[in-house]
Structure formats: structure tokens, C-alpha cells
Amino acid sequence: MPPAPHTPTPNPDKRSPLGLMRQWWLRLPPSRQDRFATLAPLLAVLLFLSAIVVAITYLRYEELEREQEAVTRDVEYAQQRLRLRLLERQEQLMRLAREVDNKEISSEEFEFQAENLISQFPELLAVSWVDGRRHVLTTYASPSAPPALVRLPGSTLAPNESDGSFDLARDLRQPIYSRPLGEDPRQATLMLQVPLTEQGRFAGTVMGEYSVDGLLRFGIPPEIMARYAVALIDDRQRVLAGSLQSPNTVLRLLPWSSQPLEHEVPVSPVGNGLILKAQGYRTSQDIVGSGFFWVIGALSALTVWMLLGTWRHTRRRVQAQQALVAETNFRRAMENSMLTGMRALDLQGRITYVNPAFCSMTGWTEGELVGRTAPFPYWPDEDHDQLAARLEDELSGRSTPGGFEVRVQRRDGSIFDARMYVSPLIDPKGHQTGWMTSMTDITEPKRIREELSASYERFTTVLESLDSAVSVAPLGSDEMLFANKMYRLWFGTRGQGHRHLVDLAGTQPSPSPDDGDAVDAFAGMPTETLTDAGSENAEVFAEELDRWLEVRTRYLTWVDGRLAQMVIASDITPRRNAEAQAAKQNERAQTASRLITMGEMASSVAHELNQPLTAISNYCNGMISRLNEQRISNEELLSALEKTSRQAQRAGQIIQRIRAFVKRSEPNPMPSDVAQMVSNAIELADIELRRQQVRLSPYVAARLPSLMVDPILIEQVLINLLKNAGEAIAQAGRPPGERYVELRVGPRRLEDEEVVEFSVRDSGNGVPDEMIERIYEAFYSTKSEGMGIGLKLCRSIVESHHGRMQVQNIYNGEEVVGCCFSFWIPVHSRLLAENTAPSAPSASLTDTERAR
Template identity: 25%
Template sequence: MVLKFPRLAGWASRRGSLWLLLLALVVALLGLLVWLAGRYESSMVQSRLEDHAALAVTDMRSGLNRNLQAIQALHARERSAEAWQVPAAQLLHEHREILRLEWRNETLDMLGFVETPFRKSVFEQLDRTSLQTDVSLACTSARRMSGPVYSTSYFLPQADGLGMEVSDMCLPLTDAGRVTGYAVATYSLQGLLSELVSKPLSQGIGLSLTEADGTRLALYGVPARASRSFVARQLLDLPGITFVVRMESRLGTPALFPNILTALVAALSLALMAVLFLLGRDMRRRLQVENDLGEALAFRKAMENSLLTGLRARDLHGRITYVNPAFCKMVGVDAQELLNQSMPSPYWPPELAGVYQRRQEMRLAGNHLPREGHESVFMRKDGTRFPVLIMEAPLINAVGKHTGWMSAILDVSEQRRTEEVSRASQDRLQASARLAMVGEMASLLSHELNQPLAAISSYATGSLNLLAHASAGDQPPDAPALSDDLRLAMGRIAEQAERAGKVIKSVHDFVRRSERVREVVTPRALLDAIMPLVILQARKLGVRISLEVDETCPPVLCDRTMVEQVLLNLARNGMQAMHSSDETGQPALALSGKVLTLRIRPAASNAHSQWIEFAVIDQGEGISSEVARQLFTPFFTTKQEGMGLGLSLCRTVIEQHGGFLGYESVQPQGTIFSFTLPVAVAKSAAGAAMHHTPGES
């Protein structure tokens, strides 16, 4: 037993030594890991700082290049020194790093300068002329290099007892290869650091510009307090000068082993928990998304089934891939019969199927279709045709790929029927207005027709008397003289009868209700058609009619009856306006001085106008501001017996022709009502271009 105890003691001692050795190895390994981790983290900090310094140099170079482009753009076009100062001041307002901007001629004489608005003049203590040598050297080098050159930095004392380091940039201005002047920009070196380096790079670090020997020229920012300091240097090589950008950061590194190990284990544990949490949340979100997707599909299906607008989807080959119930009901065909159907579609009218198919092939061959709607004609299963309005847009899938076309189709049959009813009602309303106008002229017609009828009666009585004397044989008839007298009397009778017929025909043509057919008419013909009725009214009211017609005006394309009604209505309103001026006691013109002018001439928009202007100029009391606000309102009138529809209908007729009806005052008194009509040639060409067969897309 005595011999065994030393063995056990030796084994225990050797085992303890092994554990101590293992512990020492673990400690050494951990120490090595700590040291390597520290070195690695230090190298990462230094590498990151080097990258930041390189980015800071890149920011400064990019900023200087942008400034150079802005200065070049400032002198891109000719302008005076006074005009140059406004954009130059704006440039300095946007770039705080530039303290002064000068424009000099080819001999370096000053043409103009602008200083930064953010501080007092930097040359207040030291005159600019004393630094001419540095500018001359920089501009001489810039002219030799045909590019911008930066001068060596120099110190400028300031009024507050401090100072700053600045550098001048000289840019030669050339015209056709010849130097015409120089643009000189004075940079603050501290401004280069504070304005050109991005803010994330300059936070929490010390940024400075130094010379090659380490002399610090400008400093921006103070590094935060920490256990270690890291420094990175990068060269800022500019034409004419080289700076060293020094970046200092005091970022601490981990010093204790437990911190690294704890951070690593905690990070792995947190990462595992975060992964499990994210997986659980992702599962819940997937279930929620599936539920929402089911509800969205159900809602979309319900919405599509309740829509009154037909929906149709087609692929790039023209095959129908989707239709909603509204479209099936519209064309009277089941969805199973429409899906996967290509051209010709079963709802195409047979007589238009060839035209639709050719147009369909041309449109599907293009890259896109216009989004504006167009009209077409579809056919129901029972063979009835009906008009539709089609609006089509490209069908884009979730990855942005064009897979086909989506169409929204509206049945506009009821709309067309309503438009026809409205058009017919308007025609009846306009016809009623014409009848009412002619009723007002009935007394004038009777007075006007009395004269030709009385003349006819007188000439007929004279002719009968001549024949009676000749047959009685009281005196020997002189055959030639009698024949001449009878021929003259018959001619007078024919003239007066023709005159009466023209008056009646003009009223008949005006009252007659005709279809809306636009025809080519000369402007003078429109005026001549209403002149008998205008003259009737003018004689009653004692108004003289003056015509100013440019005979070179080309024909217009219009609904002749409607435009004649507009002209007559405006003429009657003008004459009544002058007549009411006399009745209300306003200063009126003499009877012979009351003139209504009817004027026709090309519109004054340009020398080759495609519009003809018709104007009715009166000398009445004018239109007050209260009346002007409601002048074209339906059923508004200033006449006791008026209906208030005349001007409203007139504007509607002119706007249907694409023209414009307006008015303006005349000095000293009076009003001009004018409207425009399109020239027949231009309008016909436009109509031919717009005319087409209803298209299916």
C-alpha cells in the first residue's frame, strides 16, 4: 500500500498537469482568438475607414466636377455682365463651398464678380488685387492645359481675428478654339470638407485637408472619444495642386474575451429565436394571405357578375381567354362558346367580319393599342345589331409581361336612342323658334306684299283699259305703240310678281323643316338668303343695312338652314336693340344714322385661316354686366314677349359646327356678335380622314 500511494499521487499529479496544460492551451487559444479577433476587428475598422476616406475623396471630386459643369453652363450663352450676375448669384446660393465667382477677360481684367451671400466678403482684410499673381499663374496653366487648374492654397485673414485657407480655380472660356476669358472660382477648403463630403461619411470623425508634409490646412468635425484611434489618408489630386485627405476615427475595439464569446453566443441564440419567430409569423401571414386571396377572388367574382359593363380578355394571338356574364348577356352567347374562340368572333356581323379581321390582325401585330374608346357594331345571337363602345388596354401580368388585351365594352344603344330623341326635340324647338319669328313678321309681310300686289293690279288695269279702247274703236289704234305699252305693262307685272314670290319663298324656306345635311355654301349666299326678311324688319324700325363682305372668302361647310336662322336671329336682335334704345330715352342716333352692319371676312387668327367670321354690328345701348352673365342661358330674356331661346340655340348650332359664338362691346356704343364657320376644303379633308368603318379591336 505504501508503494501504491506514490503511484496514485504521480497519476493525479500527471492528470492535474494535463488539465493544467489543457487549460493553458485553452487559455492560450482563447487569448490567441481574442488577439486575432482584435486584430481582425481593428483591420476591419481601418479598412472601413480607408473606404470612407476614398469615398470622401470621390465625393469631393464629383462635387468639384459638378461645380465645373455649372460654371461652364453659366457661360454657355452670350450675356452681359449685369445679366451674368443673377445666375451666378443663384449658383453661389446653391454651392456654399464657393466663396467668390469672377468673370475675367482674356487679359485677366475683371468683368464682373459675385460673392457668397452666406458671409461677409472674404477679401475685406486682404484686397483681391494683391493676390493677382496666384490667379495669373493658375490661369496661365489653365490656358496651356485647355482645362481647369487649381492654384496653391493661401491664407486669408478675416475681420474676426481668424482666417481661412482658400484656393482659386481658373477655367478658360473658349469660342471656336480661341480663349475669350476666364471664370475664376474661389473655394474654401473647409467648405470643400463640409459641403462636398456626404453627411454619413463625416459624422463622428475628424476630417481634414493637409499638404504632403502633413501641414493641416482645413479641419471639419471632431472624432468621438474612444479607446483607440484610427487614421486613413487619401490623395486628392487636382489639376495644379494635390491635397491629402486625412480621416481620423476613434472607434473602440473589444478588449475582454467574455464580451466576444457572449456576443457570439447571444447573437446565435437571438438569430435562432428570430428565425423561429419569423417562420411562425411567415406561416401566419401565409394563412392570412390565402384567406384574403380567397375573399378577394370571391369579391372579384361577385363584382364581375354584377357589372353591367362587358369585360373581355384576349391573348396575344387574339383568342378569347375570359368573358364576364354581362358580356355574355350582351351578345347572347354562353361563355363556353366564346372562350378560346379566335377570329372571326361569333358576335361579329357577317358583312363586317372581313373588315374586323383585317383590322384585328394589324392591331395585334403592333406593340400597343390606344387607350381611348372607339365605337363598333356587334351582333346578338338572334342576328340583331347594336352599337357598342370599346375601351381596350394592355393586359400585364404580375411580373410585368404583356400577355394580351383587356377590353371594357358598353352597349350604347339606349344612349344613341336618347341622343336621337334629344336631337329631334332640339329640331322641333328650333322649328318652333323659326315659326315664332315668322309670326312676328306677319304684319311686315302683309305690308311688303301690298306694294307688289298693288303694282300688279295697277298694271293689269292699265292693260285692260288699253285693250278696251282698242276694241271699242274710238280712235284708230296704233299697233306698234299698243304692243310696246302692253309688253311694258306685262314686264312690270312679271317683275312685281317675282318680287312677291321671292318674299314668300324666303319665308317658306326659313320656316321649312329639313334634315340636317351639311353642304358647301358661299358666305354671300347665306347672307342673300335672309336679306329679304332683314330688309322687312329694317324698314319697319327705320334701320339702314350696311354690308361688308370679303368676296375672296372661300365657301363654308354648314347646315344652311340652321346658320341662316342664326344670322337672322342676330340681325333682328341688333335692330331691336337700337329700337329699344330710342324707346327708353337713351341718346339715340338720327333715323338715317341707325346702321346695322353685316360683315363677312376670314377669321383674324392668321393669314391662312381655315375659319370664316360672320359678324352683326349694332349701335344700340350695349349689354350690361348683369345681362352678360346670363346672356346665353336658356329661357333668359330681356324682352317682354321673348322666349329666351334665341341666343342659346344660336350658340348650340355654331358649336355643333365646331365654331365659336361670342360678343364684344363697341365704342362709343353698340355690340358686335360674331361667330365662325369652318372653311369647306379644310373641313371636308378632316371629315374624310375621320370617316371610317366601325372598328372592332
């Protein structure tokens, strides 16, 4: 803008608002100036429309306020009229009540005066004289009264008929109005209770009953009824008399306004139970004012629409320009940021375009490459003929879709491997103008591929040299994905051997019968869960190989995405034979332990047998001498023979129990009664304990479940523990009062498993802390004459029944006052399933030892 000419009037200061606005406007770009220039007329139209709306709204509100004031004033006037009418009727009933209190009138005179009142005032339906016990003494009802208000003298007023007004009048000793009564709102009545007193006592009420509809018709002035829609409503907004307008006939301020002209006020002296409400009649709008408003609004909206259309067109044009610039910049940035080299050739083989990635790969600049023809500077000298043939094929359109691999020479002379892809270059009119070539550096991927190939060869060599058979096959298919040398030696090249091993191991999942995928029947299964699961082991016997195999299976996702199963089978026949031999040796050790135990208890057993044998000898000698002297009767002889028989049976039971205990036999799990096993063990162990003057206190819980165990082995464990407890007490030298052993057997729950626990407590010196960890070792003993195999065998027997054994000292403060050996056997044992397996029965113990 040219500077203003010099005049006597000074130029406005640049810091004035006008100068600042002018500077701000000049700093805006043309697009922003166009936008603000479009917004100015739009803002003016909106301000004009807002002014019109505000003016019309203000006038309408003024009119509404005047009409609302008129409604409020008229409703208050009507309420006063209705109040005066109610007070007048109340005063007449109170005068009648005073005459009753003073006994100035009789029942006939009361009925006569009530009839006069009802005939004079139509809204009064009935007047009754009720005594203090709610008995109606006399009453008179209007002929137009509903049947419910016609009461007979001598009837009783129900409590719910007065809505509590009778009781309230009795308590307050003043006239009380009830709430509107009646099921039908249009036939609602209002009850007034005027109390009666006799010598200061409550004597009843004079009860007047009004028609709510009559109060409206005769109590509201006619001019109010003509001007407004008047109604009497209760506290629940139910219309009791009169009517209110529907929303379509109520006066509205504007077309979008729904505020009616109305006013409501409680009817005194009734209170909030009866409300007078009035609404102003208005059936038509101000057509001229509304028409003027809508015409101005339509013209303003049309102007705004035209301005917005112009603004939208301008914005679209500016946006199209900005999108074109952004698209050009984006394509240029994309070409410059690509790691793939791009090269464009015309139909004659001349370079017309290269991107920065191509220049970075070759080391040549764009100016040095554009316009060049073959041979190109990035061709190695020794590959000119080959690359020239490639270029000829490229220009002729004979390039392979998968691209081709070439060698490229950088500017510094170094060589790298690249792969090129060729596609025709088409212009916007659909004509081919040349060829577009993309080049990717594959030196590093090629090196990695060679290393992977070498790694695969090493991996295959390792798998082929394994002593285990390794195979991989899809689930539910005989196709073999991989098989090493040992597998091919055992089962050949087909997949039947893989399926046979999976079936023996029992780890093959079954596909859904609804699957219809012919390629992969297990498509859709949760493969992530299967592949993340750990490997599964099983020991099976392969009859065709006459070998014991340890089969380990695992699920994996094959290179083509299918779910596959890998099986590794190892020959464990020598180990199984060694385990069977170890089981036999362990069995012999158990038998030897029982023989040693009985050998140590031989003197006690001999003493125990000597008692019944001596008794038998005495009985026999006595019977012989008395028979010789003929001094015995048949009854005495029979009694002596029965005692002899019982002593012989006792000796036989002891011998039979010892023979069963020391007899060598295979482990034989069977359902066994816990109490019977404990009784058998106590019968043998108690002999040794009595010899050592040790008191045994057994406790066996009632209703214990039966256990799937070998009873002889469990009895051997109990006898060994009881014998060791007695020896510990004898070694400690405890006085007679402290020489006791406690045997407790009861149920227990360990980690959600029901077990039966056996515990043996003694009062010896306990086990030294440094020896607790070694007392289960073979040939280690805490006794000078011990062999060190008793506790070892006891622990093996317990663990062969899937139980556990532990030991702990008993303390009194810091002093050791005894020791407790305990073990538990699970109620739900797996021994039965293990003994029905194809392996030998003796292998169950070795399997448990190996698992431990």
C-alpha cells in the same frame, strides 16, 4: 534594438534627421519595409543611368553648339560675299543709268556695254532699257538666257513680268529688286530696276535680270559650298538654287534628336524674298560614344528589370496574403449579414454550423445549437414526428428541389412559418461532408398572399356584378384572358365577341407582317406607348344583340408580360333613343322658332309684298284703259307686260324665300356658298330692318371657300341675329344717324384651323354683364316679350356644325355703345363623315350637345 553603451561621445539627439528617420522606419510594417528596401537599389540604378545620360547629353550639346556657331559664321560670311557681288553689279547698272540720263550714250552703245557686262558676270542674264511707258527701247540677253528673257526692241513689258518692281522704282526713284520670278523654281530669275530721270521726271528704268542659280554658283565661296549644303530659297521655302540634305543625312545630337545644324539669313539688298540657307554635312554618328551609352543603358535596364521582377514577386506574395485575408473577412461578413438562415449538418444529422441570421430567427445562440442532434430545440412539440420524417428525407437526399414549408418555434415559444431548401455540402476535394440548409421566414409573404387572394375574390365579385361586359384578350388572338358574367351572357365564353367589338370600334392595331413569333405576334412593339395612352371610346351598333353599345378599349400588360387589350361594352340603347327623341324635339323647336320669326315679321313682309302687288294692279288697270281707248302700241304694251312680270317675279321670290325658310325638313349638310347664304338671309331680314329704320351694312370677303353646312339653318342663325340687332337698336331709342347694323363675313385662323367667321354688330345698349352667361339658357330672354329659345337654338345649330358662338359688348371708354354676336364655322367640316355613320342623321346634333 538594444540601447547603445555609454561612451564619452554623446548619443545623437532623437530629434536629429537621422533619429527621426530611424523612428519612421521602425514604425513601418514589414511589408512596407520590404517595399522600401527594394526601391532603394532601383532608385540608385536609375540615378546612375540618369547621370550617364545627362553627361553624354551635355557633351553632345556642347559639340552641337560649336558646330552651330561655325555654320552661322560661315553663312554670314557667304551672305556678305553675295551682297558685295550684287552691290557691285548694281553700281555698274547705276553708272550705265546715269549715262543714259545724261544722254551720253546711244542705243547701240547701251547694247555694247550691256554685252560687256553680261560677258564679264555670268549670273547676269539680260540688261534692258525700258522707257516710262514700259516699252523696251533696247536690250541684250545672254546666249544662255531662257527664251522668256529674250525681248525685242519695241515690245512692252507686262506688269506681271516685273512683279511690281517697275512701279515701285518709279514711285521711290531708287533701285528696286523684285522677288524671285518664274514658274519653275530651278529657273528663277531676279530683276533689278534702276530708275531713269529726265528733268526730274521718271523716264523709265535700266532693268537687269539675274539668274538665281548663277548667283549661288558664282557668288558663294567654294570652301563654303564644300563644307555645307547651301541653297537659295524664297519666302515660300521653295528651293531656287542649290540643294538641302534629307533628314537621314542631317546631323543629330542623340538617336532620338532630330535637330539639324543649319542657319539661314536674308540676302541683302534683295530682302526677305531671297534667303540663303546652309546645312552642315554629317553622315555618321559617334560610334564609340553611342556604343558606350547603349551598353550602360542596357546594363542599367537589365538591373532595373531584375529589381522590378523581385519587387513584383514580393508584391504578388503580399497581395495573395491580403486577398486571402480579405476573402475570409468578406465571407464571414457576408454570412453574418445574410437575412437567410444557414444551417450545416454532417452525414449523421449533427449541427456543425449556424449563421447569425439562423440564431436571430430561432432565438438560440450558436453555442447552444452546434453539436445538437434531433430533436432540435426549435422544433414545436406537436410537429416532432413530421419534422423527424423531414430530417430523415433530408439526410437521405430525398428533399424536393423547391423546398418545403415547416413551422419553427422561437426560444420565447412563438411560432413562425419558414421555407427550407436543402443542398449537399461538398468539400474542396469533391467529397460530400454533409448537408447545407437555408431557411427563410415566410410569415409575412404568406399573410400578403392570403390577402391578395381575398382581394382577387372581391375584385372578381365586383366585375361579375357589373352591367357592362368586360373582356381581356391578347392582341391578334382569340384566347380569352378574362370575361365577366355580362360578356358571357352576351357573347359566350369564346373570344369572337371580343374581336367583333374591337373591329366595330376600329381600335385594333395590325402586327408587322415580318413578325414570326408564334406566341405573341406583337412582340417587339412599343408597349410602353400603348399602355400609357388613354382609353378610346366608340359608340357602335351590335346587330346580333340589337343594341347600341359604348365600347371603351385600353391596352395593358398582362401578368405574363404579354400585351393585351381590355374592352368594356356598356348598353346605351335607352340613351340613344332619348337622344334621337331630343333631336326631333330640337328640330321642331327650330321650325317653331322660324315660324315665330316670320310671324313677328308678318307686317313687314305684308308691306313688302304690297308694293309689287300694287304695281301689278296699276300696270294692269292702265293697260286695260288704254286698250279700251286704243291708245297703246305694241311696244308700249310689251314694256308694260315686262314690268308687270318683273313685279310678279319679285313677289314670288319673297313668298318662295319665306316658304323655304319656314319649311320643316331634316338637317341636310351640303357644300354651300357663303355669299349666297348671306344674301338670302339679308333679303328676309332687311324687310324688318327697314321697317325699324335701321341701316344694314354687309361686307362679305371675296373668294371664300364653300362650307359643308345646312344653308337653311345657317340662314336662320343670321336672320335671328340681324332681327335681334334691329330690336336692340329700336329698344335703345338711337337717333336715325346711329341706327345701323354691320354684318361682316371673312376668313380666320384659330388654333391651326381655317374657319369662316360671321359677326353682327349693332349700336344698341348691349347685354348686361350679369346676363351674358345666361343668354344661351332655354326660356331665358332679355326682352319682355321674348320666348328665350332663339339664341339657344342659334348656339345649338352652330355647335352642330362644329363651330362656336360668342357675344361681347362694344365699349367707348366705359360706355357701352353696342354689342357683337359672332360665330365661326370650320372650313374642313366632319358633318359629311358623321352623316354617313350607321346612326340616325338626327343624332349628330345630340352628339355635339353631349360633347359640349
